[in-house]
Amino acid sequence: MVYLVSPPEPTDWRMDPTEFMNAVLRQWPDARVRKVTDPRSTAALDVHIDLDGKRLDGTLSLDGLAVSLEADVQASARFARWLRSIVPSTQPLLFYDEGYTADVPLTAETTEEQLTRPFFVH
Numbered sequence: 001m002v003y004l005v006s007p008p009e010p011t012d013w014r015m016d017p018t019e020f021m022n023a024v025l026r027q028w029p030d031a032r033v034r035k036v037t038d039p040r041s042t043a044a045l046d047v048h049i050d051l052d053g054k055r056l057d058g059t060l061s062l063d064g065l066a067v068s069l070e071a072d073v074q075a076s077a078r079f080a081r082w083l084r085s086i087v088p089s090t091q092p093l094l095f096y097d098e099g100y101t102a103d104v105p106l107t108a109e110t111t112e113e114q115l116t117r118p119f120f121v122h
Contacts, residue, residue: 001119002098003076005083005106006066013091014064017044023086024049043068051075068098077115080106 007013021033024047032048036059043059050056056071056079067083069076080095084106087093095115096103102118104110 001070001073001076003069003071003073003080003095003119004066004098005069005080005093005095006061008092008094008103008105011065011091013088015060015067015087016064017060020060020064020086021045027082049079051078073116073119074112077112080115081110081112084108084110 017035024031024033028049028051030050032046034046036043036046042062044062044064045060047058047060048055049058051071052075054071054075056069056075058067058069058071058079060067067080069079071079077095084093085108089108093106094103095106095110097119104115104118106115
């Protein structure tokens, strides 16, 4: 499944690719982060992380507005909570899936359980 984190509305804020890459590597020193050189790609960076024994593949969009996460919902939520910690608190963020079946406002107080609950089928 693919999950995304992005602002809910247009904004002047952007995630700098170099700052994002450095932050990822500080948090996960074994992560693999590479600049995307394919001119047809919509991604600036690819990220590959072993997150508590689960693989997480992610991208930072070229415009610096969205992070796409390909992983299970728990690993994606864990990464999203970390991402929230490096984005200015004044910048609203949403956590949602690629089908937009649900979206959850991502604040410093949002728990992993609050992020994952809407995506479990009961």
